[in-house]
Amino acid sequence: MVDRFGTIVFEDLNVIKMEQSHYLAKSIADVAWNQFITITESKAEDAGSRVVLVNPRNTSQQCSRCGMIVAKTLSDRVHSCPHCGLEMDRDQNAAINSMRLGLQSQG
Structure with missing residues (x-):
């Protein structure tokens, strides 16, 4: 899938700080946000695409x-x-x- 896009953009979220919020903690932990970005970066590199954090x-x-x-x-x-x-x-x-x-x- 990542080979369809030359650039994939994620917000550079402070996940540790967000997990301290009562309202956001479960959602952030459930999606394993940092792991998702790391896997996407690896797949993008293999496909000749790039991941940019903003x-x-x-x-x-x-x-x-x-x-x-x-x-x-x-x-x-x-x-x-x-x-x-x-x-x-x-x-x-x-x-x-x-x-x-x-x-x-x-x-």
């Missing part, structure tokens, strides 16, 4: 269309930008921002 700061807060910061709580699941009108799933908005950061980091 700073997660504001990836879910920043509008992927206009760049403005739209504050949200963890319970806010929809990104709704009052500046440009973009509405989409919060995680999809963050994924677009993360991919943009990952591609920018490669030049």
Whole structure:
């Protein structure tokens, strides 16, 4: 699967800190996040692809269309930008921002 993509981007999450959060600990531990990234890096290298880790700061807060910061709580699941009108799933908005950061980091 990794050979379909030249670049795979992950947010460089502080998993140790996140596991200390009562709300996030079980989800983070269940998916073995660090192990998932390590395996993906290995598979990507074998396939001639690359894995890029990006700073997660504001990836879910920043509008992927206009760049403005739209504050949200963890319970806010929809990104709704009052500046440009973009509405989409919060995680999809963050994924677009993360991919943009990952591609920018490669030049």
